[in-house]
Amino acid sequence: MATESDTTMGGQHPNADSNSEERAAKRIKIDDAAPAQDRNGENAQVATRHTQNENGDHVEPSNNQTQPASEASKPSEENGEPADRVNGLAPIKKEYLVDMSGGQGERSGVVDDDAAEGRGSDSRDKTRGDGQDARAQGKKGKKKAKGQNTDRSFGRFDDAMPLCNSRAHSPEFSPKECQYGERCKMCHDLRRYLSEGRREDVETLGGKCPAFDAYGFCASGWKCRFVKSHMEEIEHADGRKELVLSDNRPPRAGPKEEAKAEESASPESSEEKGANDAAEREKSEDELRPGIYNVVTMGQKIQLNRKRLDFTKADQYITWLNHEAGISQDFHHRRKDQPAQGIEDLRARFVDPPFRPSEKRRLYFGTETPTLAPLTTQGNLPFRRLCVELGCQATYSEMALGMPLLQGSKSDWTLMRAHKSEITPPKMNPGAVPLFDDYNHSRDLKFGAQISGSAHWVVTKAADALSRFCPHLRLIDLNCGCPIDKVFKSGAGSALLDASGKMERMIRGMNAVSGEIPITAKIRTGVRKDRPTATQVIGKLAFGAREHRERLGAPGCAALTLHGRSREQRYIKTADWGYIGECAALIKAYNDEKAKVTDTVAEPDESTLPNAKDGRMYFLGNGDCFSHVDYYEHVEKARVDTVMIGRGALIKPWIFEEIEKGQYLDKSSTERLGYIEKFVKYGLEAWGSDELGIGFTRRFLLEYLSFAHRYVPIGLLEHLPPRLNDRPPAYKGRDEMETLMASDNYKDWIKISEMFLGPVQPGFQFQPKHKSNSYETEG
Secondary structure, eight states: OOOOOSOOOTTOOTTSOTHHHHHHHHSOOOOSSSOHHHHTTGGGSOOOOOEEOTTSOEEOOOOTTSOOHHHHTOOOGGGTSOTTOOTTBOOBOGGGBOOOTTOTTOOOOOOOOGGGTSOSSOSSOTTSOTTSOTTOBOGGGOBOOOSSOTTSOOOOOOOSSOBOTTTSSSOTTSOOOOTTGGGOOSBOOHHHIIIIISOOOOOSGGGOOHHHHHHSSOTTGGGOTTGGGGEEEEEOTTSOEEEEEOOOSOOOOOHHHHHHHHHHSOOOOHHHHHHHHHHHHHHHHHHTSTTEEOOOOHHHHHHHHTTOSOOHHHHHHHHHHHHHHHHHHHHHTOOTTOOHHHHHHHHHTOOOOSSOOOOOOOOOOOTTOOEEOOOTTTTOHHHHHHHHHTTOOBEEOOOEEHHHHHTTOHHHHHTTOEEGGGGSOOOOOTTTSOOOTTOOGGGOOSEEEEEEOSSHHHHHHHHHHHHHHOOOOSOEEEEEOOOOHHHHHTTOGGGGGGOHHHHHHHHHHHHHHSTTOOEEEEEESOSBTTBOOHHHHHHHHHHOOHHHHHHHOOOOEEEEEEESSOTTTTTSSOOOHHHHHHHHHHHHHHHHHHGGGTTSTTOOOGGGSOSSTTOOOEEEEESOOOSHHHHHHIIIIIOOSEEEESHHHHHOTTHHHHHHHTSOOOOOHHHHHHHHHHHHHHHHHHHOSSHHHHHHHHHHHHHHHHHHTTOOOGGGBSSSSOOTTOBOOSBOOSSHHHHHHTOOOHHHHHHHHHHHHOSOOTTOEEOOTTOSOOEEOOO
16 A cells, blocks of 8 residues: 655745655655555556366466556555455455356456436436536437436336326325316326236335325325335225325314415416426425435526526626636746736736625544445435435535526525434544634534536526525535546546646635535546545635645645546556655645744735634545545545545445444345345435336346445455455355345346335336446336
């Protein structure tokens, strides 16, 4: 493991020339503890399944994607590890290995994990700029597809005979009036729907509806696939039998109170009434799922969609940012022979911003706050809820796009929802790290939002909207590291690493309008693997550009997360924790040097500085953390405040429990199956227990299993610690279920899903992200 560099940035004045920053970025990283091959990640190539000959020796099959056998089989005694441990290959005990000399059932080789960080096949074509309308048509007048993963089909999740919404929650004999009347093409006969229009009830999970057990009422009503567990047939005095839904919720306001409230309401236009009716319908549906926060109403989304939300304050700041950008461009493109007087005239054109940022809520990151990374698709609410239950202390939403947020996109605003377990304060050890005076731990919470954009005006307005509509946010994080081509080509994500001036404007704009919510950023080492630029980016985010530091102070970045790979490296190389350690030393130097300028005229305004009174910026490391050993080693050697965990949590969510207990946990197949069952229950609570909700839950469960199958139980390993990028040879588990859960065949993942969600619906499709084949039931 790469150790922290001994080179520091001490003695550097924050207002001095940035040549030292550039030298730091170009400095050759020296690491005597690890060979250059490991440092550059050459041994991180994912190995394909090794076969075994009669003598029990490992034989590597011919595959041009694996590393050369001479390199892969080198003993690693010089690293202090067992000589028989092979890089890229999980050290499975011999008694569990399976002879695959016949060549059947070969495991897949290189796994592309880009989907864990960016929305690759996304709902919007990111090749367009953020300033373009998401509803713009493509070539030849064809509308661009909407919805996540548009190049992956998951089939349809619906009933054969759809039930009209007017009947969905009503007793059989007193339904609501259907607004379409005789023109409605949906089913209005409840008994016919139950017998012919839907599939039979699901018998798994004890036949009980998780949503009803959790809330006392099921939001899916008669459409629920567990409806028998919360319905009854009542016999009236006249002998008629009526089907009714059970309701164990506390009593609500009576009809008289509701009528009185309606009478006192002000008159409204038909258009406003329609919007309010839609908002009320959505509100009533959300009320059926208590414990969910940051719920944005339909009315608020309509305001955004119709451009009726007042962004006057944000517009003022954006106008100032545009003016400032023009002057900065002239300043940087001045001729070398320009006289000093001309430069001073240029400086005189700078003006102060229209207003200063509000005071921010203080954050805390420490050793006891392991953090779950923003994960696309897999970082959904049920999975985050599971991780928090297992000890995760900070979570992030899936990456939302700035422009769709401003257009009121339902899918992007849904990503902002948090479970009640995520709005509780994280753990804190006051004696471990010196805190600042005004940190209020009771006001802290775990959940933060991540957004992406390529224009400063987009993310500025998006941060403004988030601060108004989502009060339960710990922070708003700007994604500056997504490597996906479509995101990069649009100028967002990791493309911002080569546009640090734009990134600084984004952070300043977001910080100015976000109210008390702090702003953070997540970056990579750079765009190219041979040209790291993180040190230059850190300098601008910590104190601002040279021409801004004295006059404007810091941009207001409260915390920075560095993923130890470049955009070019994606996930096929090991994370460079040596470089992360260098950047941590650089930030420490900035924090220390801040004290040396506090008595000078160059002291920035305290309101522009993040968190502590001394402007301390937190620093998080990210990459290849797969055990408590990795976690504490990174904290100790790289000197980061805490570690953000991504793929490690997807493969084993209990990594947070390991960190808390400080030991390896050998989870049995029964325990792991219990976590899958919890995920399913949480999914049905979040997405509904009807056919549609079950389809979504199954889909996201399969996405989760596409990572979880890569876990190798601790009891089967010859050597520790486990490595994230190691791939196991063919092996069998300690029981049949453990063997099934280790299968990389997506058809076995389907079998596991059927244990909790029943048989798949005819027409259901599943296309694994990294496989060319697909699964489809017979229709």
